[in-house]
Amino acid sequence: MPAEPLPTSAEPVEATRWRLDIAYDGTAFSGWATQPGLRTVQGELERWTAQVLRLPEPVQLTVAGRTDAGVHARGQVAHVDLPAAVDTSRLQRRLERVLDEDLQVLRVSRAPEGFDARFSALWRRYVYRVWDEQSTRDPLLRGHITRIRGVLDVAATNHAARMLLGLHDFAPFCKPRDGATTIRTLTGLHAERTADGIVEFTVTADAFCHSMVRSLMGAMTTVGTGRKDQAWLAEVMGSPKRHNGVLVMPAKGLCLEEVRYPADDRLAERANLSRAVRTLPETSEEAR
Numbered sequence: 001m002p003a004e005p006l007p008t009s010a011e012p013v014e015a016t017r018w019r020l021d022i023a024y025d026g027t028a029f030s031g032w033a034t035q036p037g038l039r040t041v042q043g044e045l046e047r048w049t050a051q052v053l054r055l056p057e058p059v060q061l062t063v064a065g066r067t068d069a070g071v072h073a074r075g076q077v078a079h080v081d082l083p084a085a086v087d088t089s090r091l092q093r094r095l096e097r098v099l100d101e102d103l104q105v106l107r108v109s110r111a112p113e114g115f116d117a118r119f120s121a122l123w124r125r126y127v128y129r130v131w132d133e134q135s136t137r138d139p140l141l142r143g144h145i146t147r148i149r150g151v152l153d154v155a156a157t158n159h160a161a162r163m164l165l166g167l168h169d170f171a172p173f174c175k176p177r178d179g180a181t182t183i184r185t186l187t188g189l190h191a192e193r194t195a196d197g198i199v200e201f202t203v204t205a206d207a208f209c210h211s212m213v214r215s216l217m218g219a220m221t222t223v224g225t226g227r228k229d230q231a232w233l234a235e236v237m238g239s240p241k242r243h244n245g246v247l248v249m250p251a252k253g254l255c256l257e258e259v260r261y262p263a264d265d266r267l268a269e270r271a272n273l274s275r276a277v278r279t280l281p282e283t284s285e286e287a288r
Contacts, residue, residue, distance in 0.1 A: 070251030114268030
């Protein structure tokens with residue numbers, strides 16, 4: 001009787017998608033994305049997930065927002081596809097035991113059909129925190145708040161912020177990447193001073209391009225402290241490429257607070273829409 005054929009690695013393996021809700025202090029990380037020889041959030045999570053599940057191959061995470069070096073997160077979201085036969089019932093607890101204290105997986109849950117951590121997201125919400133000369137500075141918070149000179153006029157800042165809302169080409173505020181669009185929809189940009197004087201900028205958009213939030217904060221603090229006016233901000237917005245006059249604020253003041261997704265039955269639809277190339281509406285000859 002001929003021997004039965006052995007299974008080959010080419011045979012498809014059934015997989016299940018899992019959602020990971022993640023928080024981290026970005027101070028000691030070289031950003032989210034894996035980089036050879038550097039400690040990154042993605043690198044740590046992929047390495048330890050494979051180890052605690054005793055997988056023969058590395059896993060690959062897809063994330064909602066690729067944070068830069070030094071940026072923090074309370075509400076980061078990622079997904080990972082794992083072989084269906086793998087026991088993930090205690091994955092969150094196992095990761096809790098091996099990960100360093102500056103990185104935590106808060107929850108592991110089976111992802112609904114059509115879920116994609118990056119493309120299914122409706123919006124991301126960041127908060128940038130600053131101390132100005134009216135702030136009470138707590139030295140225990142110094143790794144999460146950026147110090148600026150002068151006094152920030154919150155009302156003037158919010159008035160200027162209105163011109164940035166909506167669908168725009170944010171090239172003046174982004175570091176260019178080949179083949180990547182800089183058109184985004186900014187749905188929220190608001191500053192508020194807390195009881196202890198910290199100024200918190202809340203920024204919400206469908207997505208962000210590289211360094212966009214920290215560049216927006218550079219522009220907002222420049223206008224808010226009176227070093228530039230709204231006419232300068234309008235000039236910046238009219239630039240077809242990155243504007244050299246916009247300061248990129250330090251990473252430590254920035255935290256990804258939340259990623260919002262639609263109802264489960266709209267996840268796939270949203271993912272398909274997000275993958276489409278963004279464009280600005282055409283302007284008619286009469287309107288020019």
